[in-house]
Amino acid sequence: xxxIKTLSIDNVMxxxxxxxxxxDAAREHGIDIPTLCHLDGLEDVGACRLCLVEAExxxxxxxxxxxxxxEGMSVKTHSPRLLKYRRMILxxxxxxxxxxxxxxxxxxxxxxxxxxxxAGMDHVRFDYLHPALTLDATHERFVLDHNRCxxxxxxxxxxxxxxxxxxxxxxxxxxxxxxVTDMADTWSDARSCTSCGKCLLVCPTGALFEKxxxxxxxxxxxxxxxxxxxxxxxxxxxx
Amino acid sequence: MxxxxxxxVIDPVTRVEGHARISIMFNEHGRVEDARLHVAEFRxxxxxxxxxxxxxxxxxxxxxxxxxxxxxxxxSAKAGDEILAVTIPRTAEQLRRILVLGxxxxxxxxxxxxxxxxxxxxxxxxxxxxxxxxxVMRDNEEFARRGIRLRKYGQEVISRLAGKRIHxxxxxxxxxxxxxxEQNRDILLDGLPEAHSTIxxxxxxxxxxxxxxxxSFDIMGSFPSLSIGMINEHEELEYxxxxxxxxxxxxxxxxxxxxxxxxxxxxxxxxxxxxxxRFPYYQPLGPTxxxxxxxxxxxxxxxARTGTPRADAELTEYRQRTAPQGTAQNSLYYxxxxxxxxxxxxxxIEQLLTDPETLRSDTLRSRAFSNRPQGVAATEAPRGTxxxxxxxxxxxxxxxxxxxxxxxxxxxxxxxxxxxxxTHLLDxxxxxxxxxxxxxxxxxxxxxxxxxxxxxxxxxxxPLRVDYRxxxxxxxxxxxxxx
Numbered sequence: 035x036x037x038i039k040t041l042s043i044d045n046v047m048x049x050x051x052x053x054x055x056x057x058d059a060a061r062e063h064g065i066d067i068p069t070l071c072h073l074d075g076l077e078d079v080g081a082c083r084l085c086l087v088e089a090e091x092x093x094x095x096x097x098x099x100x101x102x103x104x105e106g107m108s109v110k111t112h113s114p115r116l117l118k119y120r121r122m123i124l125x126x127x128x129x130x131x132x133x134x135x136x137x138x139x140x141x142x143x144x145x146x147x148x149x150x151x152x153a154g155m156d157h158v159r160f161d162y163l164h165p166a167l168t169l170d171a172t173h174e175r176f177v178l179d180h181n182r183c184x185x186x187x188x189x190x191x192x193x194x195x196x197x198x199x200x201x202x203x204x205x206x207x208x209x210x211x212x213x214v215t216d217m218a219d220t221w222s223d224a225r226s227c228t229s230c231g232k233c234l235l236v237c238p239t240g241a242l243f244e245k246x247x248x249x250x251x252x253x254x255x256x257x258x259x260x261x262x263x264x265x266x267x268x269x270x271x272x273x
Numbered sequence: 274m275x276x277x278x279x280x281x282v283i284d285p286v287t288r289v290e291g292h293a294r295i296s297i298m299f300n301e302h303g304r305v306e307d308a309r310l311h312v313a314e315f316r317x318x319x320x321x322x323x324x325x326x327x328x329x330x331x332x333x334x335x336x337x338x339x340x341x342x343x344x345x346x347x348x349s350a351k352a353g354d355e356i357l358a359v360t361i362p363r364t365a366e367q368l369r370r371i372l373v374l375g376x377x378x379x380x381x382x383x384x385x386x387x388x389x390x391x392x393x394x395x396x397x398x399x400x401x402x403x404x405x406x407x408x409v410m411r412d413n414e415e416f417a418r419r420g421i422r423l424r425k426y427g428q429e430v431i432s433r434l435a436g437k438r439i440h441x442x443x444x445x446x447x448x449x450x451x452x453x454x455e456q457n458r459d460i461l462l463d464g465l466p467e468a469h470s471t472i473x474x475x476x477x478x479x480x481x482x483x484x485x486x487x488x489s490f491d492i493m494g495s496f497p498s499l500s501i502g503m504i505n506e507h508e509e510l511e512y513x514x515x516x517x518x519x520x521x522x523x524x525x526x527x528x529x530x531x532x533x534x535x536x537x538x539x540x541x542x543x544x545x546x547x548x549x550x551r552f553p554y555y556q557p558l559g560p561t562x563x564x565x566x567x568x569x570x571x572x573x574x575x576x577a578r579t580g581t582p583r584a585d586a587e588l589t590e591y592r593q594r595t596a597p598q599g600t601a602q603n604s605l606y607y608x609x610x611x612x613x614x615x616x617x618x619x620x621x622i623e624q625l626l627t628d629p630e631t632l633r634s635d636t637l638r639s640r641a642f643s644n645r646p647q648g649v650a651a652t653e654a655p656r657g658t659x660x661x662x663x664x665x666x667x668x669x670x671x672x673x674x675x676x677x678x679x680x681x682x683x684x685x686x687x688x689x690x691x692x693x694x695x696t697h698l699l700d701x702x703x704x705x706x707x708x709x710x711x712x713x714x715x716x717x718x719x720x721x722x723x724x725x726x727x728x729x730x731x732x733x734x735x736p737l738r739v740d741y742r743x744x745x746x747x748x749x750x751x752x753x754x755x756x
Contacts, residue, residue, distance in 0.1 A: 136440070137333045174642065246445065247328075
């Protein structure tokens with residue numbers, strides 16, 4: 035039995051079981067915190083930093099997706115400081131690679147685009163890096179476009195945790211970090227890939243998609259993830 | 274000398290798509306020797322396409338232009354069909370055809386009513402301040418209103434099929450995204466009678482204009498050239514899938530039944546350091562005699578008939594009026610030809626919309642991966658034959674792109690037209706370039722409805738500048754319009 039913790043989120047008193055993340059506690063009470071790398075059913079890694087919140091008594095901002103609730107905690111999720119940083123994070127994500135919404139396969143169904151719009155991001159204040167990146171279309175059906183990858187690692191986690199293949203991972207450091215398949219082979223040579231396509235379902239942008247798909251065909255199939263994970267972990271058919 | 278080098282700023286050139294500048298060269302006797310149309314912008318779409326997937330090409334190339342995105346999207350999709358090595362479902366082809374015709378209507382209506390009717394209605398020498406569509410609206414409200422509504426109908430065709438008017442994601446290699454609903458079909462059919470009555474009004478206006486005397490009519494781009502255009506197997510006007518025919522000014526067939534996929538075998542291009550727009554010509558005849566025109570004028574020159582009853586009746590009359598012998602060779606007839614093409618598009622759309630096959634929703638796309646290393650396709654865009662040529666690897670990634678755009682193919686003819694107008698109207702470099710002459714030069718180009726955005730794959734308004742240069746290329750004077 036978990037102990038119940040009581041805390042305040044945006045001046046609303048809420049209670050949550052010990053071990054619950056601030057993000058889950060907030061969402062359970064209808065308080066929306068934006069996220070990109072988080073996905074219900076997957077292990078959290080705190081990669082995107084969009085869910086940063088302010089906790090009273092701490093100068094450091096905390097990622098809500100990996101911060102556990104504590105008794106007496108007082109959390110702010112939408113302070114001017116947070117809104118400023120969130121917008122800055124989004125601008126940095128856009129400036130880092132080549133996100134051209136107008137010709138992107140995820141246009142209109144992209145979580146990055148939606149969050150930017152919601153954050154009122156009408157331009158990017160930083161210089162675009164315009165890195166010369168390629169796309170890997172060697173897989174018969176799937177495409178990995180490094181230009182649109184924000185390194186949220188959702189695909190890596192679902193490939194490892196749920197499919198159990200661990201075909202995808204990252205290589206390189208800092209700005210040079212990139213997604214790789216197997217030992218940095220081309221995707222068609224990645225023998226561990228089962229071609230299950232789960233990575234495509236969870237990609238928040240247009241970095242992973244099916245050949246020949248149109249933007250209108252790229253949408254929210256990640257909904258099914260929670261059923262798959264629930265079935266795998268809890269095996270509800272077993273008494 | 275300092276005095277003669279001064280720059281005189283006149284006004285902006287409007288009512289064409291893109292940016293351009295004109296140089297007029299004088300020889301040592303002070304006579305016009307040459308005239309050049311400089312298109313000084315560069316966008317590099319061929320490089321942008323390279324490295325991306327063949328399925329993305331319609332989406333990317335349609336961004337070349339906001340006026341004729343459908344033409345680029347459909348041509349790219351057709352080239353993609355080639356790379357996929359598929360035959361697309363008949364319903365998909367019919368929907369693509371309707372889309373192209375909708376594009377013709379909206380683009381031609383804009384060219385005729387919004388861009389060129391001020392010249393025709395108000396005259397080339399109307400003061401610049403009032404030589405615009407707003408004056409047309411004020412003085413001929415019904416004419417302007419119906420022109421706007423005709424263009425709207427063309428856009429309606431596109432949006433009822435594709436979901437939005439500009440840059441819709443609808444065509445894709447292998448077919449189209451979605452079916453046409455019965456409700457949308459009925460809405461489009463309901464709009465046809467008004468569109469027909471507008472085009473009837475415009476044709477009557479055009480004929481009356483041609484019957485009245487115009488001083489400079491014969492020097493506004495009247496010279497012999499080849500015509501290139503697409504025809505179907507019955508020698509009728511074709512816009513989506515046919516073979517090419519080339520005729521000369523006398524109407525003789527120079528080449529026939531050419532597979533558009535072989536365009537690089539008979540069209541060569543020259544590059545000049547002074548323009549980003551290339552200079553295509555019919556290779557067997559060389560750059561001088563091989564100058565050709567594309568677009569409405571050329572299309573009506575090469576086909577035996579249009580293939581629809583009302584447009585055919587108009588075509589017969591058009592030929593009697595424009596060239597009882599040979600083919601139409603005055604660029605001003607582009608306007609007249611454009612109207613007949615709108616009529617043709619309206620009739621064809623009706624035929625396609627009333628075909629039950631058009632409404633099917635079960636077969637819209639043939640799905641395949643990359644099966645051929647190269648895909649080349651052509652369609653007739655509003656401004657002329659448009660070629661897209663992609664090479665792709667087995668993964669579907671494009672590794673070479675070649676786009677041959679209609680406006681670029683009219684480049685030699687447009688330059689020739691400017692030279693003709695300048696030679697007749699200018700006595701020497703000492704002469705001021707009055708507003709009316711500047712506009713006549715523009716109107717000579719405007720008849721082609723050029724899209725410099727497409728031609729260089731470049732974008733923007735067009736502040737036209739005219740430079741006078743001596744035989745050594747030194748700048749004598751410069752005229753431009755204030756922006």
